Amino acid sequence: MKSLGVLCIGGLQTHQENHAAGFNADSRSHIVAVADVAEIDDRRRDLNVRLAAQYDVPYIEGIEEALALPEVDIVSMCADVEFRHNVAIACARAGKILFLDKPLASKAVLAESMVEAVAESGVVSQMYSFVNTPWAKAAKECVDSGRLGRLLSVHADILFAKGPGGTAGNNGPRIETDEPEQFTFVESKREFFDLGVYPIGLCLWLADDVPVEVSAVTGNYFFEQHERNDTEDFGAVSMSFNNGVVATAVGGRIGWNSHPAGGPHRITLVGEQGTERFDAWEPRIEIYSTAEPPKLPEPHPQDPMGMWRSTQQAAGIPKKTTYAPLADETRWYPDDIEAFLDCLEQGREPVMSAARALGPSKVISAAYRSAASGKPEFV
Amino acid sequence: MPDTSHNSIYLDRLSSALVGAVEDGRIGLPRFVRWLERVDGEAVGDELVTDALDICNRVFGSSPTRQHRSGDGVKHQTLQAVWSNGSSALISFAPAGDRSAAGPEIMLLGSSGAMYFDGALGGSPTVEQVGRS
Numbered sequence: 001m002k003s004l005g006v007l008c009i010g011g012l013q014t015h016q017e018n019h020a021a022g023f024n025a026d027s028r029s030h031i032v033a034v035a036d037v038a039e040i041d042d043r044r045r046d047l048n049v050r051l052a053a054q055y056d057v058p059y060i061e062g063i064e065e066a067l068a069l070p071e072v073d074i075v076s077m078c079a080d081v082e083f084r085h086n087v088a089i090a091c092a093r094a095g096k097i098l099f100l101d102k103p104l105a106s107k108a109v110l111a112e113s114m115v116e117a118v119a120e121s122g123v124v125s126q127m128y129s130f131v132n133t134p135w136a137k138a139a140k141e142c143v144d145s146g147r148l149g150r151l152l153s154v155h156a157d158i159l160f161a162k163g164p165g166g167t168a169g170n171n172g173p174r175i176e177t178d179e180p181e182q183f184t185f186v187e188s189k190r191e192f193f194d195l196g197v198y199p200i201g202l203c204l205w206l207a208d209d210v211p212v213e214v215s216a217v218t219g220n221y222f223f224e225q226h227e228r229n230d231t232e233d234f235g236a237v238s239m240s241f242n243n244g245v246v247a248t249a250v251g252g253r254i255g256w257n258s259h260p261a262g263g264p265h266r267i268t269l270v271g272e273q274g275t276e277r278f279d280a281w282e283p284r285i286e287i288y289s290t291a292e293p294p295k296l297p298e299p300h301p302q303d304p305m306g307m308w309r310s311t312q313q314a315a316g317i318p319k320k321t322t323y324a325p326l327a328d329e330t331r332w333y334p335d336d337i338e339a340f341l342d343c344l345e346q347g348r349e350p351v352m353s354a355a356r357a358l359g360p361s362k363v364i365s366a367a368y369r370s371a372a373s374g375k376p377e378f379v
Numbered sequence: 380m381p382d383t384s385h386n387s388i389y390l391d392r393l394s395s396a397l398v399g400a401v402e403d404g405r406i407g408l409p410r411f412v413r414w415l416e417r418v419d420g421e422a423v424g425d426e427l428v429t430d431a432l433d434i435c436n437r438v439f440g441s442s443p444t445r446q447h448r449s450g451d452g453v454k455h456q457t458l459q460a461v462w463s464n465g466s467s468a469l470i471s472f473a474p475a476g477d478r479s480a481a482g483p484e485i486m487l488l489g490s491s492g493a494m495y496f497d498g499a500l501g502g503s504p505t506v507e508q509v510g511r512s
Contacts, residue, residue, distance in 0.1 A: 153450065159488075257491075274476015
């Protein structure tokens with residue numbers, strides 16, 4: 001396979017940091033340019049220009065101009081959530097292969113229009129997810145093997161233990177909005193939207209279906225920054241499927257000190273024959289000693305939640321030392337890119353195609369309605 | 380999980396351990412409980428869910444204002460509960476089967492810390508003695 005040219009939309013302090021590194025590291029792809037929409041602010045422009053400089057490629061403002069570059073085969077799309085669907089539709093209509101950041105769009109109806117555009121153009125697409133992690137693949141193998149008998153329920157937790165927890169001041173319930181409009185802030189983001197998509201995506205993939213009804217709650221449990229921006233730091237959803245399967249997903253951001261590794265990352269499968277769990281941090285060695293434990297340093301002013309690799313490094317956030325899992329956590333991003341390029345090379349449909357990724361977007365939108373109404377809502 | 384005759388003592392000890400750690404202020408305000416329990420035997424009865432919910436009520440200091448149940452109520456059951464201050468819980472029961480030991484796994488998230496209880500997964504023989512002494 002010839003090396004495919006990758007156009008990166010979005011720069012530093014987005015997931016593009018990781019996606020670009022993955023494409024750059026694989027011999028089947030290379031970065032050709034960084035681009036973004038014209039409506040961005042100076043801060044975002046500067047971060048985009050810095051990613052372009054990192055890979056020694058041009059920065060182009062304006063999606064049409066960037067898509068006109070003849071050497072662009074793949075678009076790695078990390079535009080801000082508010083612009084995301086329009087950018088993806090333009091890329092699909094230009095016939096570009098799509099590697100999409102998650103979730104697909106700010107709301108299900110916009111994600112649906114994106115998926116329609118992808119289907120009409122016939123381009124291959126993949127949304128970044130955890131389906132290519134070793135523990136998720138082990139869970140899928142368990143379902144496919146039939147060793148638990150008929151699947152009854154799936155429970156998935158993805159919580160990121162990052163950021164200085166314990167700062168939330170309001171101990172009351174969160175008042176949720178049924179259709180959130182703003183997602184992009186420097187100090188925080190909507191964590192149920194941004195991280196909840198991982199466990200919801202895993203549940204739907206493992207159940208191989210989309211639920212009909214959800215009951216959800218969101219909260220401001222841990223961080224003052226999320227309260228200030230009216231963005232939830234936590235969400236939990238219970239999902240009911242037509243065939244009687246039940247799934248629950250918990251997603252959010254907890255304090256750095258609240259977990260001995262990167263946070264709870266776990267899938268539990270329940271079948272008629274029993275229950276099995278798949279944990280990202282198992283098997284592991286646990287280490288306790290007189291060595292000084294790592295401490296969370298002063299937060300980076302542009303990224304107090306420790307969301308991005310570049311700012312984590314700049315702030316000097318140390319690696320936690322209690323858990324030493326045998327699996328290599330640092331492979332999760334490159335493994336997903338590698339699986340995407342494998343699909344392109346072998347002519348296979350990616351597991352988490354845009355079409356499949358629509359399910360989690362529908363659940364998230366219904367979950368916000370449920371969290372706002374305090375009642376179950378149809379998907 | 381120990382046999383039925385020792386179950387209530389076991390749950391009392393578990394409840395006291397969780398509530399004690401919360402009262403010590405180790406995790407700040409309790410905000411979320413994830414309770415996943417594998418059960419020996421044929422049926423997942425309502426009383427199991429009630430027992431777990433009672434412990435959550437002790438942790439949160441009141442009863443929930445919102446509840447949503449799902450599952451067939453026989454082989455598996457899940458309860459989502461929300462308390463008046465917005466704290467919440469997901470309580471699920473499922474068959475243990477031959478491949479795993481019976482017992483609860485609990486994740487209790489507080490505003491400034493967390494507790495994790497792996498039940499019998501860390502060593503069934505020891506756990507079975509709880510409630511006998």
